Amino acid sequence: MTTATKVRPQTMADKADRHLLYQASxxxxxxxLDFIDSTFKKIRARKPASMREDFAGTAISSCQWVKRRKNNTAVAVDFDAEVLAWSRKHNIAKLTTEQQQRLELIEDDVRTVVTDKVDILQAYNFSYWFFQERAxxxxxxxxxxxxxxDDGLLFLDVFGxxxxxxxxxxKRKVDGFKYIWEQAEFNAITNELKCHIHFHFPDKSKLKKAFSYTWRVWGARELREILAEAGYSESIVYRQKFDPKTDEALDDYIATDDAEDYACWLGYIIAKP
Ligand SMILES: C[S@@+](CC[C@H](N)C(=O)[O-])C[C@H]1O[C@@H](n2cnc3c(N)ncnc32)[C@H](O)[C@@H]1O
Structure with missing residues (x-):
């Protein structure tokens, strides 16, 4: 007598690719890159060409950058070999050979990597908040x-x-799935925040803790003080604008040192060497 093993049909979560979901959501x-381009031109009165993307993950920003202009170059740094391999297979493979030649992936730690000098260095999605110690x-x-x-710019994002x-x-609906951002634990003494990204699917399957991060919640003011100590001559905060009638967050950022007691605001810090 043979025992038939019941094969469970694959759910949407089983088949999902967490990096694709991350990029989409x-x-x-x-x-x-529009923001980087226009802000750089406003401040430096020239077009930027070379970019370094720190904490690059799938390096999607670097891929889009080399597609933008024929003389654009990008260096994408991440210390995770798995995500860089994914990038090569899914993002870089879609570029032309010529575009690929203007993009370099580096598997290294952003704290120690040495690269050629660039016009723009971007560290986005708050990944530099992994660094919890001031030093x-x-x-x-x-x-x-x-x-x-000398006339380059550092672009960081920030929230408060x-x-x-x-x-x-x-929770937010994205095409074909739900994105869930969870701030699971917060330590009010150390400002340490443990967060997860989960994805939920229409067939009720779930990809729990697809990504997890432990960050220190840094304030814009203290970050600017550290930038000054690191030798940056000036830093500017670009804060998200809000609709004055509905309080709805807008896709528009203004250079300002002012923010009311918003429950949540997103912004960028741009620093000049
Ligand atoms: C949240 S992802 C950021 C992806 C992308 N930059 C974005 O804007 O969404 C964080 C990435 O930072 C990388 N990472 C974390 N600490 C790092 C370090 N010290 N050096 C290099 N990469 C690091 C992780 O491997 C991960 O791929």
Whole structure:
């Protein structure tokens, strides 16, 4: 007598690719590169060409950058071999050979990597908040400054508001799945925040903790002080605008040192060497 093993049909979660889901729900490289391009031109009165993407993950921003202009170059740094291999297979393979020649993937730690000087260094999606000690952040900012040409710019993102300092879940519908951002634990003494990204699918299957991060919630003011200590001559905060009638967050950022007591605001810090 044979025993038939029941094969469970694969769910949407089983078949999902977490990096594709991340790119579709978290990232908007074209919007970010438009902001980088226009802000750089406004501040430096020239077009940027060379970019380094720290904490690059799938390096989607670098791929979009080399597609933008024929003389654009990108260096994408991440210390995770798995995500870089994914990038080669799924993102870089879609570029032309000529575009691929203008993009370099480096498997290394952003705290120690040495690269040629670039016009733009971007560290996005708050990954530099992995660095929890002030001394580590200072050393990292010093390294980024050394990696920039004299009229280059550092682009960081930042968020603030009372909701940073609490546990909460935020759900958003994306094409074909739900994205869930969970702030699972917050330590009100150390400012350490443990977060997860989960994905839920129409067949009720779930990809729990597809990504997990432990960050220190840094304030814009203290980050600017550390940037100054690292030798940056000036830093500018670009804060998300809100609709004055509905309080709805807009896809528009203004250079300002002012923010009301928003529950949550997103922004960028741009620093000049
Ligand atoms: C949240 S992903 C960021 C992806 C992308 N930059 C974005 O904007 O969404 C964080 C990435 O940072 C990488 N990472 C974390 N610490 C790092 C370090 N010290 N050096 C290099 N890469 C690091 C991880 O391997 C991971 O791929």
């Amino acid at each position: 978290v990232q908007n490289p074209d919007f970010e 580590t952040m200072l050393a990292y900012f010093r390294r980024t400054r050394e990696a920039l040409v 508001g009372s909701e940073c300092y609490q546990t909460q879940k935020e």
